[in-house]
Amino acid sequence: MKTQREHFGSGTAAVMAMAGSAIGLGNIWRFPYMVGENGGAAFIVVYMLSMVFISIPIFLCEAVIGRHTQMGTIGSVEKLGLGRGSKWMAALTVISPLIILSYYSVVGGWSVAFLVKGVVSGFGVGAGEYFGSFTSSVWGPLLCHTVFLLLTAGIVFGGVKSGIERFNKISLPALFVLIIAIATYSITLPGAGEGVRYLLVPDFSKLEGKTVLSAMGQSFFSLSLGVGTILTYASYMKKGDSILRTGAGTAVFDLLFALIAGFAVMPAVFASGIEPGSGPTLIYETLPHVFAGLSGSLPTVSRVVSIAFFLAIVVAALTSSVSMLEVGVAYLVEQRGMTRTKAVAVIVLSTWALGCLCSLSGRIFSACDHLVSNYLMTFGALLFTFIAGWKMKKSIVQDELACGPMFKVVYFMMRFIAPAMIVVIFVTNLII
Numbered sequence: 001m002k003t004q005r006e007h008f009g010s011g012t013a014a015v016m017a018m019a020g021s022a023i024g025l026g027n028i029w030r031f032p033y034m035v036g037e038n039g040g041a042a043f044i045v046v047y048m049l050s051m052v053f054i055s056i057p058i059f060l061c062e063a064v065i066g067r068h069t070q071m072g073t074i075g076s077v078e079k080l081g082l083g084r085g086s087k088w089m090a091a092l093t094v095i096s097p098l099i100i101l102s103y104y105s106v107v108g109g110w111s112v113a114f115l116v117k118g119v120v121s122g123f124g125v126g127a128g129e130y131f132g133s134f135t136s137s138v139w140g141p142l143l144c145h146t147v148f149l150l151l152t153a154g155i156v157f158g159g160v161k162s163g164i165e166r167f168n169k170i171s172l173p174a175l176f177v178l179i180i181a182i183a184t185y186s187i188t189l190p191g192a193g194e195g196v197r198y199l200l201v202p203d204f205s206k207l208e209g210k211t212v213l214s215a216m217g218q219s220f221f222s223l224s225l226g227v228g229t230i231l232t233y234a235s236y237m238k239k240g241d242s243i244l245r246t247g248a249g250t251a252v253f254d255l256l257f258a259l260i261a262g263f264a265v266m267p268a269v270f271a272s273g274i275e276p277g278s279g280p281t282l283i284y285e286t287l288p289h290v291f292a293g294l295s296g297s298l299p300t301v302s303r304v305v306s307i308a309f310f311l312a313i314v315v316a317a318l319t320s321s322v323s324m325l326e327v328g329v330a331y332l333v334e335q336r337g338m339t340r341t342k343a344v345a346v347i348v349l350s351t352w353a354l355g356c357l358c359s360l361s362g363r364i365f366s367a368c369d370h371l372v373s374n375y376l377m378t379f380g381a382l383l384f385t386f387i388a389g390w391k392m393k394k395s396i397v398q399d400e401l402a403c404g405p406m407f408k409v410v411y412f413m414m415r416f417i418a419p420a421m422i423v424v425i426f427v428t429n430l431i432i
């Protein structure tokens with residue numbers, strides 16, 4: 001029995017779903033601390049350049065493949081009649097988002113815990129210590145990881161249109177409202193000017209090889225590339241919707257959100273005299289403390305701001321985790337003939353188990369992150385540029401992109417620039 005493939009209701013819905021996948025912990029949690037560690041605005045400039053020259057072309061490769069075949073990753077490779085090697089690589093891209101999902105939902109779980117704490121008791125002076133003692137305990141993080149995965153499963157279970165599309169259509173505008181409100185609050189704090197300057201004035205003397213690599217890697221991670229998410233979502237796009245507009249729209253929303261998140265985090269960090277380069281735990285350890293301590297006389301305001309902040313993180317993480325889960329679900333439904341319910345259950349159970357290990361062991365957590373960010377995403381991205389740039393007929397790619405005279409430039413970037421840069425990043429990362 002062949003059921004009709006579901007599609008997003010409109011081009012706007014497709015952009016919102018992809019932007020939802022792109023906007024996530026990477027924007028709120030990773031971007032501000034990377035800016036902090038790498039010297040501010042100079043990093044942002046390099047980030048924007050790598051978005052245009054590397055990440056958007058890869059995005060287009062994935063989208064062209066998915067929209068053309070109307071299938072998920074492995075289905076696409078089969079439909080295009082590619083060899084065994086490609087099929088193995090495609091199988092990897094089904095596994096990668098599940099590995100990401102397992103540790104991503106652990107961090108998502110922390111945010112759930114902070115949100116609940118904000119609502120129930122608020123953050124006192126000991127907010128920083130709370131993070132440390134919470135993440136090193138056993139049951140709390142496990143419970144929150146489970147809750148986060150169940151929320152993800154509930155949305156994906158609803159299907160492409162009434163689950164994923166509907167959730168993103170409500171969440172994305174809500175996320176922007178929340179983060180703009182928080183940034184406004186943060187910028188108006190006494191002493192925040194230093195943080196704004198930090199984000200806006202480029203200091204190119206701080207640019208080293210490592211900074212450039214981090215910026216490229218971050219733009220890649222932030223657009224959810226290399227693991228078949230964009231490919232799978234594009235396979236739910238209708239023929240008439242523009243791929244180029246979707247790619248550009250997703251990148252613009254993603255960048256805007258990351259920048260506003262930077263303005264929500266950095267001024268507050270500076271206003272309270274905290275070191276901006278304090279790494280991945282920046283938002284968890286410092287922000288509740290910042291929000292709790294700053295508005296002193298107005299505890300309700302700081303309480304509301306911290307709740308809004310953690311609510312934004314939970315929702316942003318959910319719109320991404322949903323897209324990770326959908327890759328595997330699409331595979332099981334399309335290629336293995338499973339029902340959606342069963343497919344969701346199978347994948348959620350396996351990622352839950354791996355996630356529990358990540359939650360209990362920092363080493364397993366980092367190993368998963370390292371494996372995916374440094375290897376699997378790279379191989380996946382290379383595979384997609386290879387398929388769209390070299391294996392598919394040029395006329396088909398041109399037809400899918402439908403971008404008139406710009407095609408020559410875009411196609412050149414997809415075929416040469418993007419894969420060459422991926423190899424450069426990969427090799428340099430291995431060496432240094």
Ligand code: TRP
Nearest residue numbers: 022024025026027221222224229
């Ligand atoms: N882009 C997401 C974020 O910024 C994270 C992410 C990386 C992702 N790879 C992905 C999401 C693959 C979905 C699928 O948080």
